[in-house]
Amino acid sequence: xxxLLVVLLGSIGNAPPLGGFERSEPTANVDFNEQYARAxxxxxxxxxxxxLAIADDGSxxxxxxxxxxxxxxxxxxxxxxxxxxxxxALSKLAPVKYGDKVTSxxxxxxxxxxxxxxxxxxxxxxxxxxxxxxxxxxxxxxxxEALEVAEAILKKMN
Numbered sequence: 001x002x003x004l005l006v007v008l009l010g011s012i013g014n015a016p017p018l019g020g021f022e023r024s025e026p027t028a029n030v031d032f033n034e035q036y037a038r039a040x041x042x043x044x045x046x047x048x049x050x051x052l053a054i055a056d057d058g059s060x061x062x063x064x065x066x067x068x069x070x071x072x073x074x075x076x077x078x079x080x081x082x083x084x085x086x087x088x089a090l091s092k093l094a095p096v097k098y099g100d101k102v103t104s105x106x107x108x109x110x111x112x113x114x115x116x117x118x119x120x121x122x123x124x125x126x127x128x129x130x131x132x133x134x135x136x137x138x139x140x141x142x143x144x145e146a147l148e149v150a151e152a153i154l155k156k157m158n
Contacts, residue, residue: 013042044093044094044097046088051082051086054083061076127154131149
């Protein structure tokens with residue numbers, strides 16, 4: 001399917017020279033960059049459709065052996081490999097759409113804590129509360145100092 005990208009890019013008249021993708025200014029070829037992104041998206045969609053076609057094609061899965069219809073494990077394994085290879089390539093080509101979904105969950109004591117939906121104020125409040133629950137309340141004498149500690153932790157996280 002790599003030929004699809006070459007065909008799609010071949011129709012773009014203002015493409016930078018081969019090998020010039022990294023060296024050219026990002027804003028110099030805005031039209032080309034948009035067309036390139038569309039071509040990569042089309043390549044990913046075509047690869048996905050190809051993967052579905054391979055998975056759905058069962059025409060060579062069975063063979064006649066000694067007058068009996070049997071499953072050809074070699075063909076099935078090859079089809080599985082072809083689908084898995086395309087799935088891996090898609091996860092690298094378009095990770096947001098086809099990659100593994102990763103969620104950040106931190107185990108905090110007895111309950112899991114998910115930071116993805118928290119605002120900075122909620123995160124600060126959680127840090128202060130957890131510090132006090134861990135017995136660090138004596139070390140953090142007032143709320144202003146607690147907020148400074150929370151700020152320091154947030155800076156380290158970013």
